[in-house]
Amino acid sequence: MVRKTKEEAELTRRHILDAARRVFLECGVARTTLEKVAAAAGVTRGAVYWHFRNKTDLFFGMREQATLPFVDRVVFDEAEADPLQGIERALREIIHIMEDQPETRETIEILSFKCEYVEEFSGLRLRTPGQLEFLAGLTAAYQRAAAKGLLRAGLDPTIVAQDTFVFVGGLIKHWLSSEPDECFRAGALALIRTHIALRRA
Amino acid sequence: MVRKTKEEAELTRRHILDAARRVFLECGVARTTLEKVAAAAGVTRGAVYWHFRNKTDLFFGMREQATLPFVDRVVFDEAEADPLQGIERALREIIHIMEDQPETRETIEILSFKCEYVEEFSGLRLRTPGQLEFLAGLTAAYQRAAAKGLLRAGLDPTIVAQDTFVFVGGLIKHWLSSEPDECFRAGALALIRTHIALRRA
DNA sequence: CTATTTACATACATCCATGATTGTATAAAA
DNA sequence: TTTTATACAATCATGGATGTATGTAAATAG
Incomplete structure (x- = not known):
């Protein structure tokens, strides 16, 4: 057992997180065993238990990495001349994140389809701070659009924000x-464009 | 052990299905044990294994019950004078089903948040026949609306159907x-109304 | 240079869910 | 009425996942 340096240890930690994401995606969180994760990472359970308290801790560790791209890239510029275009860009950005950041995409897929929201995970299901912030950003942007007369007549910015x-x-x-090759993916951007165009005055 | 008649046996079968739904909802499918289901149904695992091959079989049995209300109630009348109103009614019907059929609502909640789509369950995730039929119904209805000049100018019925x-x-x-008491639920019908109104000429 | 801590691997004990088997009293068939 | 199949309950054997405890060699602190 050759002891690793601090940097090497941090590297195995990342390997374990990466392996966890792969195994979570393939087996689902519940059926994922720390033995599988360890094997996928090329270590033993000892290493996993050294870096993480248990599977739940590992799960939240993996999740943490994925939230960062969103808070960085999905933003609403208050100074934007056309807030509706700003919203459209934000929505496109979400698609682009999923397209060119496989790790983020996989984590979202795990959170969406490979995880049961019970007990220690049930808290993730209700509106998370990030989601609420996104909704607030949408509402504010639609309000700015309305103030500029860009929103279609008779639309309540709050309702439209919830709709989006x-x-x-x-x-x-x-x-x-x-x-990946399905038409829906290619059509997603068109859907977004239509979605916004419907709201424009 | 007092042996049951056929009708009594059918009744315990339903009890088991009901109990399974409750336990699935509370514990998630993966953490649900047949012992828990049996206890919730007031029987032993022997009864559960008599009526169902295993947990997966039980799961699909429960799921089958929930699809029926939709094919019955969410329909598009081709003779409808105002197809957009038909779509709006169909969407409202979905909400109403979830409001006044707790079993259906709980099953959908299990399918949405208490189930991991891996291995034997992964097939449920891609478009099911029912979903495709619903999308087809939407597309056809929007096309009828377009033909009647009820759809807002410049909208592609196919895209709008996907959007809906x-x-x-x-x-x-x-x-x-x-x-249940959150404003979003009360606002759902308003959201639907706005959603359709946006598409009207 | 010595002591201690780190970063794991290995081994162990425990628990729990599963599926199968067996037992049994009675409904239903003959 | 006898026989057989039914509708379960009770028991058993197994495996697999978890957490912990221990071992260990090298990195690092002093």
């Missing part, structure tokens, strides 16, 4: 469920 | 995740 929020939830779900 | 399809997916997800 719901749309995004469904979009992610269906996008993840569609095959 | 995505909307419904997100709507169910968020509706299930919201608390």
